Amino acid sequence: MVLLIQLGAVLLTGLVAAAVWSKSRPSSQAVARAIVILALVFGYLAFWGKVWKASDDLLSQRSQSEKLTQAQAAVAGTPVGVNTSFAQWIKHRLDPGERYYLVSKGSNSEQVYQWFTYVLSPNLATADPRQADWLIFYGDSATSSPYAQLIRAGAQRFEPGYSIARVSHAS
């Protein structure tokens, strides 16, 4: 309905403007010309009316953004509640080409999964823990996990509930 009203308003304005301009029954071409003039005026008004606000918004965003260090900017997209320092800690432990399987518990496991697989690139995640070189336990205990039998040696703990462990077949 809103679009119809907007369309109607533009058409009516064009019709009235064309009628005033031509002082007789306006042709379709005259109405079209009036709408074009309306659009051009609107274009100028929109540009000059909004360019200050848009520039101001951009400048304030810049003053916020330039305060960020490179390290802060790199994790700016971290979903709320995701332990990104754990991801950074893991990053230094994976060798090039090594793959991992993420064992995550909690309501935000999808966010954790997507963020970790992004931050840990170019190391790839696997869908099958047996094909992984590492198991990553996020919010879960390595020893009580159903994947415990895949672990070759003891898990390396980052903090309680956050650890990584090599898979037994991995060299």
Added chain:
Amino acid sequence: MRADLGPAAVDILFVLAGLGVLNAVGVLRGSLSDTAAAVGLAFLAGICFVMTLSIALLTIGVPIRLPIFVALSLSAALLGLLSRPTGRQVFRLHGGSLGELRSRLRRKRLQAWIATVTLCGFGVYAVIGALETRVQPLDAWDAWSIWTRKAEMLFFSGSLPVDFFTSSAYTFMHPDYPILLPLFESVQFRAMGKIDTQAIHLQFWLLLVAFVWAILYLGLRRGTIVVWLPLAVAVSIVPAVWGQLLTAYADIPMALLLSLGVLLLGEWLASRDWRMLALAVLFLVGSANTKNEGLMAAVVALGVAGAVTALGPRRVDLRVLGLAVCAFVAGILPWRIWTESHGIRGDFSVRDGLSPSFLADHAGRVWPSVQSLYSQLVIDTSWLYVVPLGGALALVCLFVQRKRSLAAFYLATGALAFAALVWVYWISATIPLGFYLSTSAYRVVSVLTAVAFAALLQLASPTDDRSELG
């Protein structure tokens, strides 16, 4: 330092490649002023051309690293510039488009004054935007989860990492989505010498600046710059355009290329100038290789152009359009063949989408999708009335004899693109629909606003004042 100079060098190569393409097509006039005016269009054309070739090479196993990219860009530039005599004069200083513009504006002093002030305002705004985007952090979900993730993998591997695209561990990042944008980002990262997720935003901003520049050049060449100028610069301050652009999502880049493609297709319908069709196909391929919605809208636009031509007096042009469609298919096919051959599937099956029983089972998704898309289109603070303005003008032009077929082209393209978007929501497997709509409808309507903007530009142009591009 390299984080700034590297991408600048890449952008210059895109411009050179684009100038080659424009010259090969016969658009350039062969003067420095014309070349300078064409930089925006050349930049976008270069991206579409070089990235489409690069995607084709990637799919046959050729890694895209800087030497290959430089070779491709310079080859396109040299071959294109040498293909016509005008190519040897593109950097020669003599009167051209700008001189013509000066004399045209001298006759319209008030308009000239307004236009000059507006261009200066746009220039300042463009610089402010560039300063901000240089430090903008990558914080939007789909940017890091889908687009830049792929770009980073292409940066690390150079070639298409098959395990990454085919692993079920990564289905969430939509491996079937076209890769023009990730490839573009990965080339920029290579030029930077590192992954700088802040500096990459500047490249997105340049797409917008180049788009405005391209519209101004086309307006200048067809003698409608006075009409197109306020509309072109207004695009840059549309909140949904610059706001979404800063997210580093693919929607606005796709919409910018789509809008140019549809506009040039409309130009071809009006003038039957094959050069317009050639450029239209290039930008439609670029749009289709950027996002699936771009592919859908490009197919719709080409189909409608075919119908308009078939119903019009010059059916012989269907043959030319047929060739253009073949070129379009050739441009989009490599990625589609690669994904198909690796068993990569999208969110929905076209076969399901054509099955009456499947459609009937999912009919409950139709109305919420219509409502959601519609409500996004009419938010005046997002798109600044581009749809009602373009729509009303097209409706009136249905009754203007010389513009009837063009108006029908834009109205049918817009309506069918809307229907196609609804169809995608209808048959998509994504559940729940409410979440899907709330996270995507505000972006995908850029397809419709792109068509509406092209309609507004072309239908606003006086038919009796049109000058040939040549």
